[in-house]
Amino acid sequence: MTAPPFLHDEHGPVAFYGLPYLEPGLVHTHLGAEKPSHHAVLSAAMDKVRTDLAARPANTRSVVLAHAFVTGADTSDSERDITAGGVPSVSASVFTGVDYVALGHLHRCQQISERIRYSGSPLAYSFSEADYPKATWLIDLDANSDLTARKILCPVPRRLRQLTGTLNDLLTQPEHADYEDCWLHITLTDTDRPHMAMERLRERFPHALKLSFSHQRDTDTQSYRSRVNGRSDCCGSVRGEQARFSGLGIAHFGERIPFAGTRRMDLPLAIDEIARRSAGLRFPGCSWVGAVLLTGSGCCAAPPSRRCNGRMSMVQRDCFCRLQAVGDTV
Known part of the structure; x- marks a missing residue:
């Protein structure tokens, strides 16, 4: 200075x-x-x-x-x-x-x-x-x-551009040819999010850098309320025994399934027992997806005061996969 x-x-x-x-x-x-x-x-x-x-x-x-x-x-x-x-x-x-x-x-x-x-x-x-x-x-x-x-x-080695449209329109319409060599921010207007959208876009636009969606929706056209309407937290009768999917998590199968305690080492055994007992059965009005979500939210293997806010240990992830497999079989 x-x-x-x-x-x-x-x-x-x-x-x-x-x-x-x-x-x-x-x-x-x-x-x-x-x-x-x-x-x-x-x-x-x-x-x-x-x-x-x-x-x-x-x-x-x-x-x-x-x-x-x-x-x-x-x-x-x-x-x-x-x-x-x-x-x-x-x-x-x-x-x-x-x-x-x-x-x-x-x-x-x-x-x-x-x-x-x-x-x-x-x-x-x-x-x-x-x-x-x-x-x-x-x-x-x-x-x-x-x-x-x-x-x-200044010279521009590669232009920046922004494109908006449906995935099909962007991949097929000839008027977008001028953008194929640009750095791109692409916004998709599809009502549902297309599968592997960025990978498919880069087949035509190899320099696409950013992908956004104008509609924040899942591919499922039903709302969450309509999907769970009429369903309870109870999965029904497992050979005469009641197994409850409650907000307290899988550790609270305890009354009817003897392997399900509050210790983490008991959980895989409990889920295996659930799978064995429920093999080949279907339970009207039960959402196994709901059971999987409750377990995956960190409620399993912990009393209510120790829920882990969405973070799963290795044991919990193993339980999550096992329970999801059970859901696939019923």
């Missing part, structure tokens, strides 16, 4: 002041800022720049290169949040007193004022940048610090 490098041309020297990202909580004391905020630390840093510049020869032109989020600039999805003290941005007035400010942090090429600009990134870093051309600024400062700016477009 106080020892800038210089470049010289036919008009004299140009001083370049580099201001990296200044983490307010780490540098505010060192810079003598009033408080740990972006505005305070950048203001303090620019005070040092202006003090140094005032001691230079009168014909010295000045450029500040700063990493900052200036109020009024357009953002995209790929920039890191730099909120500090509740405010992520600073006013453009912080940078008064210099001839040009070349900003970094935001990825869109844009102009804040005649003398304050973002060049942006040469490549897109998120699909929110797909419709914004990548460019950079070429700046000329004459002997009087008058400024001429030209925007120069």
Whole structure:
């Protein structure tokens, strides 16, 4: 900030002041800022720049290169949040007193004022940048610090695009041929989620990167309420014995199935016994899927006060598979 490098041309020297990202909580004391905020630390840093510049020869032109989020600039999805003290941005007035400010942090090429600009990134870093051309600024400062700016477009090795439609439409319609060589974010509008959608899409669009769905539905057209309507938590009679699927989990088969205790080592034996007793039987009104879900939710092998919130141990996973196999047989 106080020892800038210089470049010289036919008009004299140009001083370049580099201001990296200044983490307010780490540098505010060192810079003598009033408080740990972006505005305070950048203001303090620019005070040092202006003090140094005032001691230079009168014909010295000045450029500040700063990493900052200036109020009024357009953002995209790929920039890191730099909120500090509740405010992520600073006013453009912080940078008064210099001839040009070349900003970094935001990825869109844009102009804040005649003398304050973002060049942006040469490549897109998120699909929110797909419709914004990548460019950079070429700046000329004459002997009087008058400024001429030209925007120069950057080469695009592969375009970013977003496609929306049904899987069948995207795979078959010829109008999508122009997208086959693009980086793609694809949104499917199918009512039900197609099987292996991304794999099938990449057969035509090998550079597809992101897949979204406009409908948050399962392939089952029935609602959960309609699927369980009329069913109870009871699987019926197993050769005259009652085996209950309750919210307390499989450990509570205990009364009727002697192997089912509260110890984890008993559970595989209990399930094997259930499979043996239920072989070849069907129980009207019973949802074995419901039984599997209850077991898989972490209720098995634990009393109610020790349920494991969806995380299954190796024994529990084994029980889950065994019980699912039982469900397949009945």
